[in-house]
Amino acid sequence: MNLSEYKDVYVFAEQRDGKVQNVALELLGKARELADATGEKVVAMLLGYGVKGEAQGLIAAGADRVLVVDDESLKSYLTEPYAEAITQIIREQKPNILLIGATTIGRDLGPRLSARNVTGLTADATMLEVSDDEAHEFRMTRPAFGGNLMATILCKDHRPQMSTVRPGVMQKLEPDTNRKGEVVDYHIDFDKAKISRIKILKEVKEDRGTVDIAAAKVLVAGGRGVSGIVDKLQPLAQALGGEVACSRALSDAGLMDHDRQVGQTGKTVRPDLYLACGISGAIQHLAGMEESDMIIAINKDKTAPIFKVADLGIVGDATKIVPLLTERLRSMGK
Amino acid sequence: MKIVVCIKQVPDTTEVKINPVTGTLIREGVPSIMNPDDKGGLEYALQLKDQYGAHVTVITMGLPQAEAVLREALAMGADRAILLTDRKLGGADTLATSSALAGALRTMEYDLIITGRQAIDGDTAQVGPQIADMLDLPQITYVESLQYDPAYQSLTVRKHTEDGYQMLQVQTPCLLTALASAVQPRYMSVRGIMTAYDKEVEVWGADRIDVPEDRIGKVGSPTSVFKAFPKELKAAGETVECTPEEAVELIISKLKEKHLI
Numbered sequence: 001m002n003l004s005e006y007k008d009v010y011v012f013a014e015q016r017d018g019k020v021q022n023v024a025l026e027l028l029g030k031a032r033e034l035a036d037a038t039g040e041k042v043v044a045m046l047l048g049y050g051v052k053g054e055a056q057g058l059i060a061a062g063a064d065r066v067l068v069v070d071d072e073s074l075k076s077y078l079t080e081p082y083a084e085a086i087t088q089i090i091r092e093q094k095p096n097i098l099l100i101g102a103t104t105i106g107r108d109l110g111p112r113l114s115a116r117n118v119t120g121l122t123a124d125a126t127m128l129e130v131s132d133d134e135a136h137e138f139r140m141t142r143p144a145f146g147g148n149l150m151a152t153i154l155c156k157d158h159r160p161q162m163s164t165v166r167p168g169v170m171q172k173l174e175p176d177t178n179r180k181g182e183v184v185d186y187h188i189d190f191d192k193a194k195i196s197r198i199k200i201l202k203e204v205k206e207d208r209g210t211v212d213i214a215a216a217k218v219l220v221a222g223g224r225g226v227s228g229i230v231d232k233l234q235p236l237a238q239a240l241g242g243e244v245a246c247s248r249a250l251s252d253a254g255l256m257d258h259d260r261q262v263g264q265t266g267k268t269v270r271p272d273l274y275l276a277c278g279i280s281g282a283i284q285h286l287a288g289m290e291e292s293d294m295i296i297a298i299n300k301d302k303t304a305p306i307f308k309v310a311d312l313g314i315v316g317d318a319t320k321i322v323p324l325l326t327e328r329l330r331s332m333g334k
Numbered sequence: 335m336k337i338v339v340c341i342k343q344v345p346d347t348t349e350v351k352i353n354p355v356t357g358t359l360i361r362e363g364v365p366s367i368m369n370p371d372d373k374g375g376l377e378y379a380l381q382l383k384d385q386y387g388a389h390v391t392v393i394t395m396g397l398p399q400a401e402a403v404l405r406e407a408l409a410m411g412a413d414r415a416i417l418l419t420d421r422k423l424g425g426a427d428t429l430a431t432s433s434a435l436a437g438a439l440r441t442m443e444y445d446l447i448i449t450g451r452q453a454i455d456g457d458t459a460q461v462g463p464q465i466a467d468m469l470d471l472p473q474i475t476y477v478e479s480l481q482y483d484p485a486y487q488s489l490t491v492r493k494h495t496e497d498g499y500q501m502l503q504v505q506t507p508c509l510l511t512a513l514a515s516a517v518q519p520r521y522m523s524v525r526g527i528m529t530a531y532d533k534e535v536e537v538w539g540a541d542r543i544d545v546p547e548d549r550i551g552k553v554g555s556p557t558s559v560f561k562a563f564p565k566e567l568k569a570a571g572e573t574v575e576c577t578p579e580e581a582v583e584l585i586i587s588k589l590k591e592k593h594l595i
Contacts, residue, residue, distance in 0.1 A: 016497070076500075079463070079473055104495050108475045111460035114429055115467035120556035121428070123458035139560060145455065151562045158556040197472040199503045201490065206498040218594070240595070258515070264457070273594050275585075283565070294592055296585055302575065312588050313573030320578040321585075328582050329595070 006159040009035045010095040012086065013044040013058055013066075014105055016077070020046075020054045022215070023101030025061045025172040027165060030128055031099055032062035032173060037129075038136045040096065041065060047085055049075035052183070059181030062173050067093075067186040073195055076203060077105045081195045083112045085188045090117050095160040097138055099128075102164035110164050120155035122163040126268075128170075143264065143287055168214035168268045169291075211243050213260055218242025218273045221262060221289070222318075224249040225278020225299060229319045230256065233277065236322055239329040245269065247279045263288035277318040281306025298322075335388040335482070335506075337379045338442060340435055340449040340461070341372040341407060343400040368403040371450025375512035377519040379448055380411045382482055389413050391442070395423060395434055401535050409522035409530040420540040425552030428456075432464035433554055437545025438538060439469060445487070445506040451476060451513050462511035473509045474502055478516040 009031040013024040024044070031042045044063040046055055048070065055066040067089060073081040090098070090113070098113075100106040102124050114121035127141035127150075137154065140163045144151040155161040213219060220237040222230060222244065233244045246256040248263060262269055264284035274292035279285060281297070281304055289295070290309045297310035298318040307313040314321065345364045368376075382388040392407040394400045395418040404415035416438065423434050439447065447466075452459035459475070466473035476494040483490065486505075493500045494513060522530075540550060548554055574584060589595045 079475075083467070104476055107459045108463060108473070111428070111432075111458075111463035112467045112473070114460070114556075115432060115464040118429070118556070121458075121460060122557065123428075123456070123460060143565070144562065149562050150565050152560040153557050154560045155557050197505060197508075198474065200500060201503055202501040204498045204500070240589075273589070273592075287565075294588075294594070296588060298581065302573065307573045308570045310573070311571035312584065313571065314581045314584065315573060315575040316578055316581050321581045324578050324582045325585060328586060332586075332595070 001157065001159065003157070003159060006094045006096040008041045008043050008093075008095055009097045010043045010045060010089075010093075010099070010160065011063070012098070012100045012106065012109070013046045013054070014101050014103060015046065015048050015051055015054060016105075018048060018051050018054070020057060021101065021103070021167075022172070023103060023106075023165070023167040024058070026167070026170040027099045027101060028058060028062040029172045030165070030170040031097075034097065034128065034130055034138075035064075043067060043093070043095070045069070045086060045089060047074045047082060055183045056177075057175070059179050059183075060175040060177050062179075063181055065182045065184060067184050069186045069188055071188065071190070073190060076200055077108075078195070078198055078200070079108055079112055080197065081190055082109055083116060084190055084195065086113055087116050088188050089186065090160060098160040098162045100162065100164045102166040106164050110162065114162055117160070119158035119160060119162060120153070122153045122155070124166050125153075125163040126150075126165075126169055128163060128165070166268050168270060211260075213243050213245045213262070214267050214269050216243040216269070217271055218275075219245045219262075219269060219271045219292075220275045220277065221245040221247065221279060222250055222256070222277050223247035223279030223285075225280075226318050226322065227253060227255055227278075229322060232322050232326070236275075236326040236329075239326050240273070240275070242271070242273070247282070247285050276306050276310070277322055279306050280304045281309070335382065335386055335446070335484075336391070336444050337382060337388050337446045337448065338391045338393060338439060338444045339372070339376045339379045339407070339412070340447065340465070341376060341392055341394050341403055342369045342450070342453050343367070343394060343396055343403040344369045344453050344455040366399070366402065368406055369450050369453045370514035371452055371512055373450075373519045374514035374517045375448040375450050375510070376407055376410060376412065377517045378477070378480060378510075378512055379446075380520065382446075383411065383413075386482060386484060391416065393418060393435065393438060395419070395431060404535050405530045406522060408533050408535075409526035410520055411523070411526060415533065415535045416538055417535050418538045418543070422540040422547070422551050425555065426550060427555035427557045428458050428460040429464060429556055430550050430552075430554035432461050432468060433545050433549040434540070434543060435461065436465045436468035437543035437550070439465065440544040441542070446489070447471070447507075447509040449509065449511050451511045459511070462509060466509040469509070471507055471509045472504050473511070474504060475511040477510045477512050480510065
């Protein structure tokens with residue numbers, strides 16, 4: 001493998017129902033930063049059916065080129081047609097770096113690509129950077145041992161260097177509609193027999209009453225210490241214009257939906273305000289929220305690890321403070 | 335119907351603690367368990383055994399002590415257990431791990447391979463799809479339930495997605511990755527525990543599997559760890575002990591200061 005033939009930072013622009021996902025825009029923001037550091041280009045791969053209209057949005061988010069693969073077999077995500085299309089792009093275009101969102105789609109696709117192209121894949125990186133020297137070594141850092149340690153991973157002799165990144169970890173750029181870029185129609189030769197090995201019988205969108213807590217500006221999060229007053233969290237979140245979230249203790253106890261769980265086995269969030277009520281702050285939880293702009297923590301135990309990341313820590317009883325705070329905010333007309 | 339379930343022995347990461355002084359992991363006394371998603375996958379296989387008389391083989395790659403999870407699987411009802419262990423397999427990243435397991439699977443008969451979605455010690459969710467690709471099998475990940483149709487030798491599978499689910503149909507042979515949260519694994523039966531120790535756990539070395547040596551172990555791993563370090567937490571702000579009423583005022587003033595209200 002001649003490593004110098006491999007160039008540019010590629011992003012898998014995940015779309016669902018024809019709509020580009022936020023995580024793709026976040027990856028483009030990071031890709032732009034990496035490419036500017038190495039003098040390379042940012043290339044977005046947009047796969048789907050009737051999705052070309054989304055290409056300009058990808059350029060505004062940081063892409064220099066958008067490769068559009070428009071084919072009926074790509075309408076809904078299925079492993080094989082997506083893996084075939086990207087593998088053909090990898091073989092023809094030779095990307096240096098390839099970033100994929102760590103969604104259910106990205107986590108299905110990424111490892112399939114790494115096996116087919118015999119290259120490494122770092123899962124759920126939280127930090128991506130290139131070294132300052134001429135080598136521009138690509139360093140991918142991820143939590144290991146359930147978030148207890150961080151490990152920096154290299155993929156020295158294989159290309160592309162691939163990583164998945166969870167939604168909410170990187171930050172997208174302000175869309176710049178004046179940015180210029182190139183949109184290229186890309187033709188793929190699919191293996192018809194192979195792509196028909198799995199058939200979609202039915203696709204069901206379930207309203208699980210879910211909200212995307214990763215998109216919320218304000219989160220009121222509850223832990224074991226408020227398990228008796230879980231119903232009091234929503235009114236407080238409402239008064240602050242936010243959503244409720246929880247630690248693993250509450251979702252394991254069935255008191256809150258898993259979709260609202262923050263942390264290593266839940267979601268990664270970085271809201272403007274994270275109000276942690278009765279959460280002790282296991283390292284697995286901190287891993288999912290410590291990047292929040294402001295953290296206010298309320299806990300009875302003054303040695304609780306949550307205080308180590310809090311901008312304001314209140315040693316007190318959250319079950320008393322939560323309703324009082326709600327009332328106070330309401331009296332202010334919130 | 336022949337099923338192979340890939341399982342892994344993992345440290346119970348919810349029990350891992352950090353030494354607050356040195357910032358290093360305290361590994362002593364951390365119990366080892368069968369990875370929860372793998373156990374869910376084994377349960378699906380055992381249900382197919384109950385319904386259709388499927389033959390269930392479990393395989394794990396690891397150190398000799400990983401035999402414990404194979405014994406547990408036998409006690410739950412698996413028919414055959416294979417321990418893939420060899421110094422040559424050490425230091426493997428996910429791709430080299432998948433290569434070794436795929437190498438073992440190439441020498442076996444199967445209609446269905448089941449792995450867990452991901453292991454709790456790595457959370458990578460890569461090994462299942464990588465094995466599927468190496469064996470040129472269709473894959474369905476995030477499986478919540480499945481039904482086998484013996485007449486067509488096909489499976490109808492419910493796959494979890496972010497905003498709902500898909501019902502998918504796949505022809506065997508294929509590979510599925512299972513979600514622990516969707517199934518309740520059975521307990522080991524008393525009879526199972528009694529007979530688990532009568533059954534042989536086959537021990538396979540690298541010479542027994544069908545894979546080039548440069549694809550396994552450290553040499554076969556495209557990724558390497560450049561450095562590992564304890565996580566730095568951001569500097570703490572102030573922590574105050576006060577009455578609930580004072581707490582409310584403190585929080586309000588902080589929110590005002592940051593223009594959040």
